[in-house]
Every structure is written in C-alpha cells, then in structure tokens.
Amino acid sequence: MADRTRAEPPLHPAAQGYAALFNEIAILAQLSRARIEARLPDGVTFAQFGVLNHLTRLGDGQTPLALARAFQVPKTTMSHVLAGLAARGLVAVAPNPRDGRGKIVRLTAAGAAFRGAALASVAPDILRIAAALPAELPDGLLPGLAQLRMVLDRDRDGNGDADGDADGDPRG
Amino acid sequence: MADRTRAEPPLHPAAQGYAALFNEIAILAQLSRARIEARLPDGVTFAQFGVLNHLTRLGDGQTPLALARAFQVPKTTMSHVLAGLAARGLVAVAPNPRDGRGKIVRLTAAGAAFRGAALASVAPDILRIAAALPAELPDGLLPGLAQLRMVLDRDRDGNGDADGDADGDPRG
DNA sequence: ACTTGTTAGTGCGGTGTCGTACTATATGAT
DNA sequence: ATCATATAGTACGACACCGCACTAACAAGT
Numbered sequence A, B: 001m002a003d004r005t006r007a008e009p010p011l012h013p014a015a016q017g018y019a020a021l022f023n024e025i026a027i028l029a030q031l032s033r034a035r036i037e038a039r040l041p042d043g044v045t046f047a048q049f050g051v052l053n054h055l056t057r058l059g060d061g062q063t064p065l066a067l068a069r070a071f072q073v074p075k076t077t078m079s080h081v082l083a084g085l086a087a088r089g090l091v092a093v094a095p096n097p098r099d100g101r102g103k104i105v106r107l108t109a110a111g112a113a114f115r116g117a118a119l120a121s122v123a124p125d126i127l128r129i130a131a132a133l134p135a136e137l138p139d140g141l142l143p144g145l146a147q148l149r150m151v152l153d154r155d156r157d158g159n160g161d162a163d164g165d166a167d168g169d170p171r172g
Numbered sequence C: 001a002c003t004t005g006t007t008a009g010t011g012c013g014g015t016g017t018c019g020t021a022c023t024a025t026a027t028g029a030t
Numbered sequence D: 001a002t003c004a005t006a007t008a009g010t011a012c013g014a015c016a017c018c019g020c021a022c023t024a025a026c027a028a029g030t
Helices: A013-039 A046-058 A064-071 A075-087 A109-131 A137-154 B013-039 B046-058 B064-071 B075-087 B109-131 B137-154
Strands: A091-095 A103-107 B091-095 B103-107
Touching: A013 A046, A013 A109, A013 B013, A013 B109, A013 B137, A046 A064, A046 A075, A046 A091, A046 A103, A046 A109, A064 A075, A064 A103, A075 A091, A103 A109, A109 B013, A109 B137, A137 B013, A137 B109, A137 B137, B013 B046, B013 B109, B046 B064, B046 B075, B046 B091, B046 B103, B046 B109, B064 B075, B064 B103, B075 B091, B103 B109
Parallel strands: none
Antiparallel strands: A091 A103, B091 B103
C-alpha cells in the first residue's frame, strides 16, 4: 500500500480494453440521460419517457411484465412507472381479455402527443451534437455496440429470459 | 392517429443515427450496470464502487464537491455516498487544512482492498464477454465514444463546469 | 375435480437520489 | 475593517427504484 494512486491493473490484459469500454459507455449514458431529463417537463420521469417511446416504436398492447423485461427492471418498478403514466392519461391500462390476471398497456392520443413534444424538445440538442461530429460516426459505432449488447444479453446467468428485445432508453 | 405502431420519424435525418446511438448506449449501460451490481457484496452500491475506483485511479485527496462534479451528480448525493463509504471504513473524510469549509476524501487500506476484491469478482464476467467477442472491438469503439463524450461534455448549457474529468462508472 | 406449481400484478417498507433551504467559511470590493 | 457575494457541505423532505411477501389466475399432472 505504498503507491496508492498507481495501482497496477489486477485484470487480465484481454479484459482491460473491455473494462475501459464499459466505463466509457457508463459515462456516456450518464451524460445523455442527464441531458434528456433536463428537457422533460415537470414531473415526467426518464423511465416514463422510455416507456412512451417503446410503445410508440415497438407497438401497443404489451403487458406490464413484457415491458419490465424489455427495460430490465423489476416488475414492481414497471408497475410504478405505468401508474404514473396512467395518472397523467398518457397510457391506458386495461385488463387482458385473454388472461384474467394480466393487463394490457395502450398508448393514448395524449401519450403519443406528449412523446412527440418531448422528442421535439430534445431534437435541438441532438442536432447540435450531430453538427459537432462526423456524420458517419453512428454508423461506425452502432454495429460494434449492437454486437456487444447481443453478447451481454445472451450471457445472463440467473435470469433465463434472453428474448433480446431490450430497449432501455429509446429517444428516436 | 391511424397507424400507431409506425410513427414517422419526427427527427431530422442527421439526428436519427445519433438518437439510435444514444439509445444503444443507454441499453448497454443498463445491462453492464446490472451485471456489476449483482456481483457487489451486500450493502455496497454501484455509486460507492465507482467512487472507490475513481479514488484508486485518479488519486486520493479530492474534495467531495470535486467528486460530485466528476460523477455528474448533485453534491447532496455525493455526500450521502461518501457517508456510506465512511461508515464502512472504506474512505476517510477529514477536514481540509487549506479550506475551513472543505473536506478531503482519502482511500483507506480497507477501501483499496475492498475495491480490489470487487474488481476480482467482476473479472470472470468481463473475461467471458471478452472471449465471446473480437479482441479488437474495444480499440475500434473507444476512440469514437471518447470523441462523442468530449462533445457532450463541452456542450453543457447551464452548468459551466467543463473540466472534462467525468468518470461515471470505472471498473478497470 | 383436485392438487401443485407457475405466472401477472400489487402493497409495503427500505434506500438511493435529488431539490430546496440553511450554516459556515472564503473572497473581493469599498 | 466591513459588507456583499460566492463556495463547501449538511439537514430535511420528496420521490424513484427495488426486494419481499401476498393474492389472483392460469397450467399440468393425477
């Protein structure tokens, strides 16, 4: 414990690069999430916005549990998020006619409008970012990131649900 | 509001790729964070682990406020995180001799040992991931991601502190 | 039909995170 | 020196997130 600020890497060299990669990803997620949250109106959560986006892009009529799995959050959390959205009239949660215990989540017109407005309020930020960076950067990064995500998805230990539909934070 | 699951893109085409990129990053962050958290012992938080890593890599003797800025969290949050670490004896928070209102955060031997053990418990996961992917993937992605982070850092509106030392979730 | 086990969702309590308001110290102007 | 302003940290309350325990409904085997 002599030279504290210079701890030698306790990781296998092959893992070093991936550790740095995960670190960079976490930082970027933090930055972009903060950015989005700052643009969302009053009491609307990042998670709520994510659900609205998911319903818009992947389609209506999903069950709360399916949403919880898609976002990799406990079902109690999704229950809470949906309650907040329903209280604002942005989604409608109805009983599932096919399954007595289940529910069905539908996007309301107000929800779709809200999502559009929120997206529009974020657009200037993204445009400014895009203008400061090469246009081909996303195309260069996305395939590799998608590959990484796929491996992470498949590699889950305890949870055996690898449907590969994770969709954590959609904004476009 | 006819065809709901097929909303036309309300975003400028130049922003589309970046929106998808941010989305992918958020998903990956969620997945990797969940992975790490599952490996941390009992009451230790992801945020606490991040602080330990930061102190190990970037050095001791920082102030709580500097840490809060580095992690992009409010100072109240950092105060809480440090209190938790101090209660476990993993860091020592002492008054700053140069500044009567400030404090100085130092990593204890127990803290360094804990960080090492936590890192070792995560290593197998990272190795498994690395084994399933090309070895050159991190090198291919990191420059672009760093570039993106730099732009995001510089582009902050309200907060004028762009010291560029963000370090959200280090694990290697 | 009955029993067993699994799945969908909720109620409740604990805790992490954060905004607001406050104290104490430092800094700068006069 | 004095006063105004800015900065470091804390106290407190609100809320998001999540684990645990529970109910209701489906599914399977007998």
